Amino acid sequence: MEGGPPVTEKLDRVVVRFAGDSGDGMQLTGDRFTTASALLGNDLATFPDYPAEIRAPAGTLGGVSAFQVHISDHDISTHGDSPNVLVAMNPAGLKASIDMMEHGTVVIVNIDSFDERSLAKAGYAQSPLTDGSLHDYDVYEVPMTSLTQEVCKEVGVKPRDAERSKNFFALGLVSWLFTRPIEGTLAWIDEKFKKNELVAEANRRAFRAGFDFGETAELFHVRYEVTPAPFKGGEYVNITGNTALAWGLIAAAERSGLSLFLGSYPITPASDILHELSKRKEFGVRTFQAEDEIAGIGSALGAAYGGALGVTTTSGPGLDLKAEMIGLAISLELPLIIVDVQRAGPSTGLPTKTEQSDLLQALYGRHGESPLPVVAASTPAQCFDAAIEAARIAVTYRTPVILLSDAYLANGSEPWLIPDVDDLPSFSPDFADGPNAVDPEGSPTFLPYLRDPITMARPWAPPGAIGLEHRIGGLEKAVDAGSVSYDGANHEAMSMVRKERIAHIATDIPATALDDPSGSAKVCVVGWGSTYGALNAGVERVRAAGGEAAHVHLMHLNPLPADLGEVLSAYDTVLVPELNLGQLVTVLRATYLIDAIPLSKVRGVPFKAAEIEAAILSAIGETR
Amino acid sequence: MTSVEVPLTTRKDWSSDQEVRWCPGCGDYNILAAIQMMMPDLGVRREKTVFVSGIGCASRFPYYMNTYGVHSIHGRAPSIATGLAATRPDLDVWVICGDGDALSIGGNHFIHALRRNIRLNILVFNNQIYGLTKGQYSPTSETGKVTKSTPFGSIDQPFNPISLAIGAEASFVARTHDMDRAHMQATFTQAHAHDGAAFVEVYQNCNVFNDGAFESITGKANRSSMLIPLVHGEPIRFGEDGERGVIQRTDGHLEIVEVSDVGEDAILRHNAHAEDPGLAFALSRLSRGVHDPTPIGVFRSVDRQEYGAQMTHQVDEATAARGKGDLAQLFRSATSWTVD
Structure with missing residues (x-):
């Protein structure tokens, strides 16, 4: 030289x-x-x-x-x-x-x-x-x-x-x-x-x-x-998924007028959410480092019963331990957010490496018929929106919600366009403040499980309201009255209500966001969570080379968008890449009877765009 | 401080319309009656009172109180109550557990609630047996106990709940029993007045699976000779005419003596407020089982900062120092840049 x-x-x-x-x-x-x-x-x-x-x-x-x-x-x-x-x-x-x-x-x-x-x-x-x-x-x-x-x-x-x-x-x-x-x-x-x-x-x-x-x-x-990228005008910060998620929770509490309570036990890779929230006491945030994972969620449920926005944060092993308390929250029909920052399992697995293998556990991992909404974040910055959405569903529908993130989102970062606070969603806890029924003698009374005709949600009645004193618990409850009932027909009726009220949330989430610019793609790639970036890049590569591929990325895993089955059935091939051995693909096949095919990877690292591209090209080849 | 006058109430106001479903003759009836009758005298409001329980016979308790209540899951009541008390300092939160609930499956939550000193009244109905699952030995059952799950006798060393609580840094530790309503009410009232976690062990008879477990000390004929009432500031004496008492030997051990043998001045005076838990611990070890003279009353009651108040204090301090949280500011707390 x-x-x-x-x-x-x-x-x-x-x-x-x-x-x-x-x-x-x-x-x-x-x-x-x-x-x-x-x-x-x-x-x-x-x-x-x-x-x-x-x-x-x-x-x-x-x-x-x-x-x-x-x-x-x-x-x-x-x-x-x-x-x-x-x-x-x-x-x-x-x-x-x-x-x-x-x-x-x-x-x-x-x-x-x-x-x-x-x-x-x-x-x-x-x-x-x-x-x-x-x-x-x-x-x-x-x-x-x-x-x-x-x-x-x-x-x-x-x-x-x-x-x-x-x-x-x-x-x-x-x-x-x-x-x-x-x-x-x-x-x-x-x-x-x-x-x-x-x-x-x-x-x-x-x-x-x-x-x-x-x-x-x-x-x-x-x-x-490397010169600047053409960003949309505005103010940006570089943000990790864990920070975005913590800020989303604070924003959700502020926008709903609730005080935020986090009950949590330290676990990689979720602990940074606890760290971040514990710094923000000026927002009235109370963080509680519990003696174990169960007390983490127990305290959050207790706070929710008292009228706070109750949150617990964990990773896979902790989600195992919280299962029984999630079941109680389903039975009590109280708002609660369970954040699972997924990592490779089973057991301790690869504690710092990413994986998406808790989906089926989030959907089904409890005894009894115990449905709950599941929301997944797709990028580090999107953890902010996903946290607000989880809170909106929890509060509006009086239900525990599992919010799935993962190690890749938690620690990864990207520029985030700082939103205008006034543009953030707002929602109301709409606490019960008086009797909602009349007893046989004609006196006003309070029925803790009498449902809102639109949301099918029961009243949220924290202690303190005169005349609303009531007892709730994990035993099966009588329809409307909420008193203990061992009646089989009542149990079936309540089981159906619990199923339907979660399914009904599909009417309050956006329709499938389909990315298919030409409208003539034969292959649709369906993903969820942190694979968004790789799937997006893989699809773009195919398109840049003159090919066609559609992309659907799901934020709501339960309920799924109401039109998803219809959207997917229009494609010859539905390819489902996941950092697990085929979990969403199992759900899609069972729900819509479509011949969706898996693309699996469990190496502790995200997909490469090239891997997605190759799988799409191979699928296109086979559809010809 | 402005106080809204508490409406006068009677036992009926505190009783729910639920039919009480414990076995006829269960000691739980006596405890329920004692509490329902005591509540009107505590100067508290029904809508500000919450009973939280786990699972077990004792845990049906909230259903029978006309207050707010949660019948939760086995062992976890202290954790749920902790979240509630930490966020709602305006509430009176009672935690009702059995011995299996609090000391076996929920042992971890029990000890941590005590060490944190969160404002909860934790009542453990100790019947030394598993009742709801029909008669297995519990963590307080005596070694050698023959039950359905220990046909050859239990080989477990039982917990001494009072010793455990003191070891767990509890600031209020007491014991009472289901045969003495006045003593229960006096003890629960003191627990309620304590600003922090208050633990009361209640000896409770399970007349189906462990009948008469405490008869030798709580039976009417045996009480005066077998129960040692602990009263702060008073000499620790018992017996029909207070003829027996407790002394502390020079090596620290406690010993039961005839007062006439040692003289009144030698009898130990109870100090529930002692910072050092040594005396309270020694008193908890005085009886080796339900056949020895057994202390009842408040073993320990000391002032220590309450958890929820400290949590609120930190929130208040941060808000005073930084101003009330502002989302727009929070979002800019990392280095931001602007794109035109």
Whole structure:
């Protein structure tokens, strides 16, 4: 490479992956690079990929923590199938990621960490940097650790502490490589580390050193530019699914005039919702870290009985434990939101990895005939809307609602157009305030299970109202009166009411949103939840190549949109990709008697757009 | 503080129209009557009173009170009541459990409600047997008990509910029994007045599956010699003429003695308000079973910050410091950017 400043090449999109040890600060680095790109106006999608152990043995494959971000100058919906640039802080980070990379892509390694011991820990018999195995990649060897230690010498931090700033060196280098402005990140370092000026200074220096290294080392002959995406006008923040979900719950409480109560037991990957809500007490939010999952939902149900918006948050193992209390909530007909941030199971499974395998449990996982509404979020930002929708259904119809998110949505992020508060849905708890019937003697009386003729919902009558004192419980109740009844005919009548009142909600949700621009596609892809991005991208690829495919993405899993059967029956092939072994497809086949076909993946990672594209093309081929 | 006058009520106002369905002769009838008769004297309102129960014979209790009530699921009543009390400090929340309900399937919720000190009155009707499932041994059944599920005798060490509660950091711990209405009412009244979690163990006779379990101490003829009334500030004495008493040996152990042998001054004075739970714990261990003289009354009653009030306090503090929450501001609490 002969002298001269590097040329700047314009890219329409790029996928960058930071990979290192779980103590290397990869999440922080990726997160900051994301924010800098968001502020620059790029569209983006992120995928934090971290191990279950907080500090797995250093340097091992099991301890690799990675953060992948996809930035672009146009609308994108996934974190990218394959990275264009990998920053590997150690051999394990390289080994864990290299198979995702296509030949010809850029690999930047921290050469200081490629010593014999680290190579051995990662399972390399010889260095991949010298054995020719990276021959087809554009490899840059950068002594990140030693350069960081060098610039931090004068700061007065010990060499071992200075070494910990090396992720800022990497951030600086990548910021240079992608022409990100540095001022915002420097200001962010000041704020983030304001409690420790030494660390702040070390990080600032490391960051600048990384940036300057790109500028002066003449190692890189190209830098890249990704210009802003054409966003709809408005104010944006980059938001993760867990934060969006927490904010949606706060908004739902504000817009319904209810106070928000969260009863929760810490569990990955749902805990951040508890963390976020516990910070927001000025909204009257009460968060209760319960002694176990059962007390989490029990306390939420108690709060709902008292007239609050009761919420519990969990992941699969916790949903198992909450099943009995959900059944009681179904019997009591009280509003309650159960948030299940799904992860790979069964049992502890892969606690930090994503999966969509709790759908059938959400729909059916209780004893007795116990239907309830199920709502699923489709993107990190959409968790906000899904939370409000779950609350609207719960409050309007006096029912527990399961809101499904997953590990991918929970930790992933994307730009969110901040809504106008006045445009958010509002709904009323419409508490009972007086007798609703007359007893045989002609006196006013209160029947706790007398239903609203339109919503089929019973009155919500929290304690405190004079004359409305009543007793409810898990024993079967007499129609209307709500008193204990052991009568078989009454039980059948109540079972039918519980079934019908949930099915009836279909009249109050939008019709199927069908994405079929040509109207002549033969294959319809049906998905739900976090696969939205991959399905959308896969369908777009097919269309870009001249093919035709329709896409339906379901937010309401129970009840399903009233017209869904009719919509799907118009297609020759209904393809149902899911991160499970075929759960929605089972429901669709059973409900509509259509020959829907599954596309399953349970590898702890989302679908790639290419996988969806290939499945659609294959389905199109078979329909010809 | 403005107070709305509480209407005068009678037992009838507090009784629901439901037919009471416990077995004839069940001790639960006495407890229900004691509470229904006591409520008019507590100065509380029916619409602000909630009875929450789990599952078991005792847990039918809410159906018989003309108040708000929830008959929930086995063992979970304290968790439901906790959410209710934490969000509705204006309510009086009573939790009615059996020994299996509170101490076996619901043991975890029981101890955590006590340590948090949430304002609940937790009454555990202890009959030392599973009644509703027709006669299996319970976590308070004595070792060796022969039941349907222990035909060769139980090999379980039972819980001492008072010791358990004290160990769980309870701020109010008491015991009473179903044969003495006045004692029940006095004990429940003190529990109700306590600002925090108040636990009362009620010895209750199951005349079908464990009849006479407490007869040797609560039977009319045996009471004066077998029940040791605990009254704060008073010497711990019992017997027809108070001829027996409790002393504390130099090694800390408690011992039952003849007052005439040691002199009145040597008799231990009960201190329910002692910060150190040592004495209350020692008193809970004085009896090794229902055949030994057994203390009843309030073992421990200390002031400690109530949970719900602290939760409300944090909300109030945050609101005072930051102003009432504003959604538009919340949405901009992360770095935002504008696209024209």
